[in-house]
Amino acid sequence: MAEALYQLNNLSKRYTRGKESITIFSDLTMTIDKGDFIAIMGPSGSGKTTLLNQLGGIDSSSSGEVLFEGSRIDNLSQSRLAKWRAANVGFIFQFYNLMPTLTAAQNVELPLLLTNLSGKERKRRVATALGIVKIADRSGHRPRQLSGGQQQRVAIARAIVADPKVLLCDEPTGDLDRTTADEVLQTLQLLNNELGKTIVMVTHDPSAAKYARRELHLDKGRFLEAEAELA
Amino acid sequence: MNDATLIRKSLFRNKTRAILLVLSIMTAFLIFSVLGAFSRALNSGVETAAADRLVTLNAINFTLTMPYAYWGRVDQVEGVQAVTHASWFGGYYQEPRNFVQSFAVDMESYFQVYPELVPIEGDMETLLARNDCAAIGQDLLQQYEWTPGQRIPLTSNIWSKPDGSRVWDVELCLVFDAEDQDVPTNYMMLQYDYYNESLAFNRDQIGWMILTTGDPAINDQVGRDIDALFTNSPAETETSTEAAFGQAFLEQLGNIGLILTLVIGAAFATILMIVGTTMVMAINERTKEVAVMKTLGFSPPRIFTHVLSESVLLSLLGGLIGLGLAALLLVGVSGALAGQFPGLRMTPTIIGQAVALMILFGLVTGLLPAINAMRTNIVTALGKD
Numbered sequence: 001m002a003e004a005l006y007q008l009n010n011l012s013k014r015y016t017r018g019k020e021s022i023t024i025f026s027d028l029t030m031t032i033d034k035g036d037f038i039a040i041m042g043p044s045g046s047g048k049t050t051l052l053n054q055l056g057g058i059d060s061s062s063s064g065e066v067l068f069e070g071s072r073i074d075n076l077s078q079s080r081l082a083k084w085r086a087a088n089v090g091f092i093f094q095f096y097n098l099m100p101t102l103t104a105a106q107n108v109e110l111p112l113l114l115t116n117l118s119g120k121e122r123k124r125r126v127a128t129a130l131g132i133v134k135i136a137d138r139s140g141h142r143p144r145q146l147s148g149g150q151q152q153r154v155a156i157a158r159a160i161v162a163d164p165k166v167l168l169c170d171e172p173t174g175d176l177d178r179t180t181a182d183e184v185l186q187t188l189q190l191l192n193n194e195l196g197k198t199i200v201m202v203t204h205d206p207s208a209a210k211y212a213r214r215e216l217h218l219d220k221g222r223f224l225e226a227e228a229e230l231a
Numbered sequence: 232m233n234d235a236t237l238i239r240k241s242l243f244r245n246k247t248r249a250i251l252l253v254l255s256i257m258t259a260f261l262i263f264s265v266l267g268a269f270s271r272a273l274n275s276g277v278e279t280a281a282a283d284r285l286v287t288l289n290a291i292n293f294t295l296t297m298p299y300a301y302w303g304r305v306d307q308v309e310g311v312q313a314v315t316h317a318s319w320f321g322g323y324y325q326e327p328r329n330f331v332q333s334f335a336v337d338m339e340s341y342f343q344v345y346p347e348l349v350p351i352e353g354d355m356e357t358l359l360a361r362n363d364c365a366a367i368g369q370d371l372l373q374q375y376e377w378t379p380g381q382r383i384p385l386t387s388n389i390w391s392k393p394d395g396s397r398v399w400d401v402e403l404c405l406v407f408d409a410e411d412q413d414v415p416t417n418y419m420m421l422q423y424d425y426y427n428e429s430l431a432f433n434r435d436q437i438g439w440m441i442l443t444t445g446d447p448a449i450n451d452q453v454g455r456d457i458d459a460l461f462t463n464s465p466a467e468t469e470t471s472t473e474a475a476f477g478q479a480f481l482e483q484l485g486n487i488g489l490i491l492t493l494v495i496g497a498a499f500a501t502i503l504m505i506v507g508t509t510m511v512m513a514i515n516e517r518t519k520e521v522a523v524m525k526t527l528g529f530s531p532p533r534i535f536t537h538v539l540s541e542s543v544l545l546s547l548l549g550g551l552i553g554l555g556l557a558a559l560l561l562v563g564v565s566g567a568l569a570g571q572f573p574g575l576r577m578t579p580t581i582i583g584q585a586v587a588l589m590i591l592f593g594l595v596t597g598l599l600p601a602i603n604a605m606r607t608n609i610v611t612a613l614g615k616d
Contacts (some may be wrong), residue, residue, distance in 0.1 A: 056610040058526055081529045086528025093613070097523045101240040106232050111236060111527045122232075156529075 002033035004070075005166060005198050006055060011064035013050050025221030026052045027129045028064070034165070037199040039212035048202045049170055054198060056089050057081040058167045069165075086114040090159030090197075091103040094171035098143040104137040104154045105130065112160040129157035133187055149180030156187055160197065167191065169201040170176040173208050185211040234537065241517070242541045248513065249545070252506055255550025256592070257556070258564035260504040260585055264557030266491045267581045272572040274477075282447040283312075284344070286476040287440040287457055290467040293479075294319075296436035297466040299427075302337075304460060305440055310453040315340035320399075320421065321389040321497055324375060331371065332418040334438070335426035338366060344441050347414050351377045353405035362425040366403035372406055373566065378404050384419065387540030393431045401425075413574045422533030433560040441473070499592070514600035522605045535605040542597020543590055544615060550589035554582065 011027040013206060018144040024047040032038060032055075040048045051164040053059035054066055057073050058081075073084060090111075100108045105126050112122045133153040143151050160165055169188065173181035189211050191197045201212060209215045217224040237442045243249045289295035289303065302316045314339055322333035338358055342348060351369065363383075367377070377383065384398045391397045401421050408416050444453050454470035462470045471479070500574055514521070521534060529537075558577040565575040 026244075031605070053610055055525070082525060082528050082530040083534075084528075085526065089528075091526050093523075097519065097613075099240075099520055101244050102237075106236075106240075110237075110524070113232070115239070119233075176507050216438050225605065 002035065004031045005034045005068065006032040007067040007070075008054075008065070009065040011051075011054060011066060012062045012133075013047065013054065013059075014062045023221060025218070026222070030216075030223070032166075032198065032200060034198055035192070037189070037194050037211070037213040038201065039209035039215045040200065040202045040211055040218055041206070041215055042218035042224075047221050048218050049219065052168050052170055052200060052202050055166075056091060057085055057148065062173065068126075086111060087160065088165045090162070090164040090167045092152070092155050092159050092167060092169040092172045094174040095157045096143070096148070096175075098142050098151055098154055098158070103140050103142055104146065104157075106137065107143070107154055108139075108157045108161050108166070110158060115162065125161055126157075129161040130154075132160065132191070132224075133157045147180075148176050149183060152176060152180075152184050152225070154182070154186065158193075160191060160195075164197075166198040169199065169203075171203055172201060173203070173205060178207075179204070181208065238537055238544060241537070242545055244517070245513065248509065252509055252545055253549040254538030254599070255368075255492070255502050255505055256439050256546055256555040256589075259498050259592075260550040260553030260589065261557050261560075262498050262540055262553075263588065264554050264577065264585055265560060266495060268557070268575055268577060268582070269572060270491050271464050271578060271581065272575040277590050281347075281443070281473060283444045284448065284473040285442050285444065285450060285454055285457075285470050286473050287442065287454075287468045288468040288476070289439075290458075290469040293439065295432060295466070296438055297440075297461075298326035298466060299435040299437050301466075302437060302440060305442060305457055306339075308453060308456050308460065310443040310446075310449045310456070312443045313340060313343045313499045314440055315344045316368065316423070316440045317341070317420075318423065318436070318438035319389070320385070320387050320426065320427070322385045322387055322419075324383065324385065327388060329375070331375075333365075333384060333418050334418065336346045336420045338422050341420065341441075342586065344443055344505050347406045347411060348416075349409060349411050350405050351408045353403075355405065358405045361402070361404065362422050363401055365419050365486050366405040366419045367419040369402050369406060369408040370415070370417040371419055372403070375418070377403060379403055385419075390426070390433070392429045395431075399426060399429065412576070415574065425549065445515040446595030491556055503592065503596060506545070506592075506598065510545075510596050510600045514538060514604050518607055518612045519614070520602075520608045522609045525607065526613075531605040533609070536603045538601035538604045539594065539597040542600065546589045546596065547586075550585060550592070554585050 003071045004069070008028055008030045011028040013024040015022045015024065040051065050059065054061055054074070059076050062073070063156070065072055068084075068088065068145070073081065076084060099110065102110070108126045108129050109122055112125060117125070126139075127136065130139050133156050135150055135153040135157065138146055138150055138154070143154070146154065167188070172188070173184055176184060185208055188199055188201070190201050192213070201208070203209055268394040289297050294506040296318065302314065305311060305314050317334040319335045320335050326332050332356070342355070354383060365383070366560050372379075380403060382400055382402050384400050386398050399482055400423060409425055423437075444450055457470045458468050525531070526535060560577060561577055
């Protein structure tokens, strides 16, 4: 039996806008196993990014629990959550979110500044991460000198360089053409298959979802149907 | 790469803006350092005043003289260790614009009362033996590029001789300097007797007396005794410490300290607002980057430290350039202004004050942006629901 990485218990998220209370989702309960690759799909406003944010500890829930490897993370302080993220989570965004003043290598090195690794070891890890995503030859380039696909590869390298347990991807191919998107998704699949990284990916794109082991469809704060096994 | 690289890269994200900010701060600290050096030079006489040295002036004001005989009487007052006198000569060389700060003094007692003045060329014996010999400070000698032994026709813009001439010919018999750079050496002294015997009017009068007590604790008593000696005389006196005299003299020029404080304060307040506002805007522009850093695991205190360091680095960068330029400027003008502003230079005190101010300036301007950055809400900043 697979070991659970995440356990969500009765998780709810509500916003108050003026006098109006908006429920994004309520009483969500789910498990994400180690080594899984999940695609969360759903229309805009369905709460998929909000759910991803809960998994990444960058947004707070209204009620319920988020457990990571058996320990609650939803009640940690901002500083402890930051430390937890640095050690366990790699984020990949739709618009890459690279630092424009840093080179590709420096962007990838950024999470390693939070570790106690030596400069030499950091360089070695950056080179490895850039090699995995096949962008080592662009290590000295700044983001504006790279194409969208190349930037996303750098973002993936940044996400994996600290060897996190889970990669949280928010529409990672939303800004890319089909061919480039496929290359990026193949890279994610490789990271899942070869390196055992647990991946949770939010996407609108059914073609992208096919790269995952299973799909979850979220609509109006509820999972619509039984998950589809794709692997 | 390390945190310092990250801070530096963030600071120069927008190079034009960063350079303009550096220039603004540079200007503020250039003004601060230069005016500070001028203020210090003006006050050097006050700062180097000996604690046990008193000055006796005509009680009405310091431009009025007193009888020469007072000198001998003061010498008899209990507690007076040594006493000398000086009279303002108001000299110039060749043309009135070539001002030469000069006094007619009794050389022997003058050098006793001012032991910090050290002869560096010529000899005291010749100086004392010859009536037309003058002693000149090193700064003044260099200002006019005179040489020891040279004869100088020194013209007074106050005094005249019976024949109508205003020129006293003197020979530069002795050059003096001081070990402490802050002690002014931008003046010359001619023999009182040489000056007095040729005067067409106001003979046997002296401008002021300077005396030492040997113990600052008895200053007040000695001062009172001296002034009591001349109560109800045609020239009553007022005795004060040398520092108080120097301060009172400076105040004749206006409250220099207040003017400098206002100028520096206005410059700083303006630049503080500009830099502070620009820093807030710059950090606001980078909200998304801050959110990404927080997402990657940079803690709020670390983000706070980054932004604050950025602001302090900016301030130090601009400030140190300003300080360096001020030092160069002072080196350039100190020679030409040695006559008016002896000891005009960058001092460790000014550097220390400026660096402390730079750090404070950086902390103040960076505080609000740092708090904003620390409190950045990741979800909002990333623009997602």
